[in-house]
Amino acid sequence: MHFFNAMLFKEPELNKTWLLTSNELNSEPAGFSDTVLALKQLVLIKQQIKTKDFSKINSDFIFSALEQLNKFQFNQALIQSVRKQVVLNNNATQFVKTLNFNTLCPKDKNNQKAKIISNVFQKFYLKEIQPYQAQLTGYLETLQPLYNELWFNENISSPQINNLVKMGSTSNLLNLLKSSAKNHVIWWQSFYKTCEISPI
Template sequence: MAACLALLGCDRSSSVEAKFENYLERLANVQEKDAMEVAISPPEYPRKRDLFQQPSRQTVGLVDALQLSKCHLMELVAQRNTVLGKVQDQFRSLEYEVALLIGLKSCLATNELNAELNQDLQRIYAVKWQELPLHITNTLYSSDVLYANAFSTNWYTEETNQGLYSLQSALQALSTLHALYLKEELPEYFDILSYQEEIEKYDQLGRISYSLQSATVYLHASTQQLKQHDSVIFCGKNRDTTKYRRLKNVFQKYYVGEIQPYLADLNSAYHTLSPHIDILYTVNLDKQYHHPVQSAYTEYKQATINHAQYWMSLFKRCGDQVGQSR
């Protein structure tokens, strides 16, 4: 970092992590104690192949597809049966599965099919319907698009939130589809491909998750630093309150002035997605592979509460109104 400052002239405070480090170091300096050691463990990412669930090979043949022309499914199935169609990404695959189910349901409702084809399509519809949650899971966890978006070792910042609203829209579309499935219904129309390109460019879900986890580590360390050396902070009559006044200044300038605004941005980003995040945990996937963002947020919220509680107790002990309602 010193080399960065000396040679490149870069601003240490521009780094999110540097703000947390600076805050912790300043707390320790006031206390005249060593700062707590902070270690951010690199996240362990599951392999994409471990997340993929193989659907059945149940297909609609080209001969049958020709008979489905009256239901506007011939082109859909023919495209799927091409070489390119068989290797398409999970986003496109899910759109196909939903479109096929919608078309099959419509066809079967017409009663215009011969008995043999009707029986075949009833069987195919039943299998496809049963496997729809599997395709939703694959889209969420093993698609190239969302797998790339889901994991990161970079901090979230408001300046790097491109793609956040496309991610929100995709999660909402998948949540709505799953909710309809639970009611044994299908949407009239389903679109998720329109969000694919922008989601694929960024790693917002991963950044948010990594930032929640990392902020939690720093908040825990800062709270521990304050609690462990609370006895060196004096206040009250006939006491040397120099350290208390300096510590209060660190709180105002660095926690309220720098850390809290960042945490507010991080909270906002999480809550942009949170109405639809449950879809990540309603999937047919072993819990060890569930995305960590929800548990990371729970731990982060507790860390912020614990940290705030220390400051409230200190201000109360010193008869200070800072941060207290009147």
């Protein structure tokens, strides 16, 4: 098991997973299904090593999995995209919290400022950012359990990686993304209720 775990951090295809990159996923990325298959192959091999079922291990699967991971580098781009979206959500939420509802939508006065703010929210958040974040969430819901199987609580895993992959943890990638988006949307719900305008 030691050598398999060492491979998770020494093979460039796997080591890149947790390194910072400038690559992010676009709205139609390639390689998701190949990445899922590759990680499932590695998880299966890890389970076979744990159960000492060595006769069933096909070393060709390791090489084909690494080849697919290297070809698309989907994991690294996904993790970078999620980290960036969490930061953007948190920064946007901090910014909108500085806005004063009394200024945006004073009682018995014109709501023009509130309508402009609402249009910005609709155009950028609802039409562009929210669908992209939903896509990232979908990818993570599939991949997070595989990341957990491969990296969580291994003696070569750092506490930071453990936090990002631990299932059910509030600090794992999936929950960080969901909670940052939820906090942002909560402000907007309060905005629409206070200003008495429709989000659509």
